[in-house]
Amino acid sequence: MSDTFLDTARRVIRAEADALGTLAEGLTDTFGDAINLLLNAKGRVIITGIGKSGHIARKIAATLASTGTPAQFVHPAEASHGDLGMITSADVVLAISNSGEAPELANLIVYSRRFDIPLLGITSVAGSSLGRECDVVLLLPRLGEACGTGVVPTTSTTMTLAMGDALAVALMEHRAFTPENFRAFHPGGKLGAQLSRVSDLMHTGDQLPLIAPSTPMSDALIEISRKGFGVVGIKDASGHLAGIITDGDLRRHMDGLLSLTAADVMTASPVTIAPGALAQKAVAMMQDREITSLFVMDPAGQPTPLGLIRIHDCLRVGLG
Structure with a gap:
């Protein structure tokens, strides 16, 4: 049984590693367009997603906020019940949906179009509802999930997370974000201690x-x-x-x-x-x-x- 578990673990990790390689090789100038969209925001980056995409969205928001790009997660269902008021015309919305058809995103997408709020999407389907409405779309390769059944978000969420990290680091480098800046957002814990002066x-x-x-x-x-x-x-x-x-x-x-x-x-x-x-x-x-x-x-x-x-x-x- 132990060997079987190890085989499964190695298969999953290799599948996700291969997917990341495919993602890296498939990046185009659209990534630069996404960075420019984020850099031009006078407000915050509003990140949204439902389900597993929502969990990844929260992490991306936290990474951006801690590296010099003001960001906030807005739950799409709560947005439909008043939280749309958190989003202003100075913001940029980053919406995440692997299929691009998450119904919970509909009101938020409509709101961004109605008030001319820039919309950046991460999806694997260019022709999806999300893909068609976005100002800039970052496409994920359409690969099978590492679970083997194609139903459990694994490979797709790993690629989305990596894409979020790539955005954060590119913005960080453009702004010449330093360890001292990083420490300002991490005063507690081991990170704060290591960067103490x-x-x-x-x-x-x-x-x-x-x-x-x-x-x-x-x-x-x-x-x-x-x-x-x-x-x-x-x-x-x-x-x-x-x-x-x-x-x-x-x-x-x-x-x-x-x-x-x-x-x-x-x-x-x-x-x-x-x-x-x-x-x-x-x-x-x-x-x-x-x-x-x-x-x-x-x-x-x-x-x-x-x-x-x-x-x-x-x-x-x-x-x-």
Whole structure:
């Protein structure tokens, strides 16, 4: 039985992979027309579909919205009962139906034609009701479903999903959408953590442990304990970060420690990081050098430390 299940899984996956290859090879300049239609929208992309197409439509809407193209899913049945009011003349409608004949789409299609709202369709039948009414049609190859019976949406939904991803990425690249833009829409979870900047996690202002080079080590120890970071920065008369004192420095100078000054104990020219760097880079630097903190410095040359980031701050948000 196990072999039979594996055979089925491989057959389905290969069928869908082959379909995606056929879809890619069959794309024409119409895809560019679709992108231009979406780029010219002054409002949102309204995405609709029923059944399995509706589930795919929701995912496409979410992908577009998270990559810089305002988008919203509107259920076609709810549209017929008042939700048509969500769609404005500044929007573009993207309607999805493999057959192009889903009756639930009828009122929404009529509404888009009545109010001159651009209509983009994804279907496998150019001559269908949807295909005939669209301003631009993205045609899916008419291939059998991977279920083998031709009745369960499998291959067709995979191709539709891929087409939606292709639209989203093409729009994203045209707009030069950056990881920082992406993070703005993904502040939570692992994605948000991976794209966090040092400036998002660093400690600033009065929290910073900073002393002068001439500070007696007795006072330096008080500052280390008071700020609670296990380190202290040494700032010279001009405001530059001259050095840093860590637990390791303390251990190396235990003999007569209290008779020394901060300048005697510090490690000069410490490793620092810029506030705009990814926090993941800070983690890598700390792990590579086996340290737990980095002072944050302005790459433009501002001498005074802007902040301090610790490995604990990065671990707290899921990095490391």
